[in-house]
Amino acid sequence: MKKKTKKNKFALEKYDTTKLYDLETSISILQEISSEKFNASVDIAIKLGVNAKKSDQMVRGSVNLPHGTGKMKKILVLCTSDKEEEVKALGVAYVGLEDYIKKIENGWTDFDVLITQPMLMLQVGKLGKILGPRGLMPNPKTGTVTEDLVTAIQNEQQGKIDFKIDKAGIVHTMVGRVNFDAFKLKENILAFIQQLIKLKPATVKGSYVQTVYLSSTMSTSIGIDKKNLIEI
Helix, strand or coil, rough: CHHHHHHHHHHHHHHHCHHHHCCCHHEEEEHHHCCCCCCEEEEEEEECCCCCCCHHHHEEEEEEECCCCCCCEEEECCCCCCHHHHCCCCCCCEEEEEHHHHHHHHHCCCCCCEEECCCHHHHHHHHHHHHHHCCCCCCCHHHHHHCCCCHHHHHHHHHHEEEEECCCCEEEEEECCCCCCCHHHHHHHHHHHHHHCCCCCCCCCCCCCCCCCCEECCCCEECCCCCHHCCC
16 A cells, blocks of 8 residues: 555656646656556546436447557457358457357356357347446447458457446546557547547537546546547
8 A cells, every 4th residue: 555655646746636738748647657567558538428328328339549559359259160260360369159159158258359240149149148247248339240250350459449438428448558659649549539529429418528537557547638639
């Protein structure tokens, strides 16, 4: 606890938690205060002016970050046998169907993303109680239910992230690593925000993006002035 307190004190000496900063300054501060011995992730949390209880105001989607996330995903592809060789050639960790369905039914979820074909959703849908709570259920809206398995896999390997609002209307996602070049982090963040803006529900009135905060795995949060991002 004392060590954590020292880190917090160091961080709070570098910026004012009551102020909002432009994106470039926020990234600079974050990289300075992130003193973990491991390469921490950079996370963004955005509070949206939506009612998460209304189905027509659900915000969910995906975006290909131009510089990836710095994380190698473990991908599971559930597909028909005629697609297996093509998928394996892309270096996918897990490929198959019946055997993996049985493993999941027994509680196995050691993967980051599941991709499958539309024709198999009847079988995969039965795994919803296991996959759903872990955010692993494939969905056409995020490109993980598709006939074009190759493109879906390549997108995941190149840095695609999926996101959706939580019950409080907040979107929280990883946008890179602390050791990324600041310009690359900026481009990743802007790509995410631009996609988020495109998904604004038609029924939302007033301010859509309300607050934006940047943090690393174990750092304090830095408030970003949304006016310095894009017109939102």
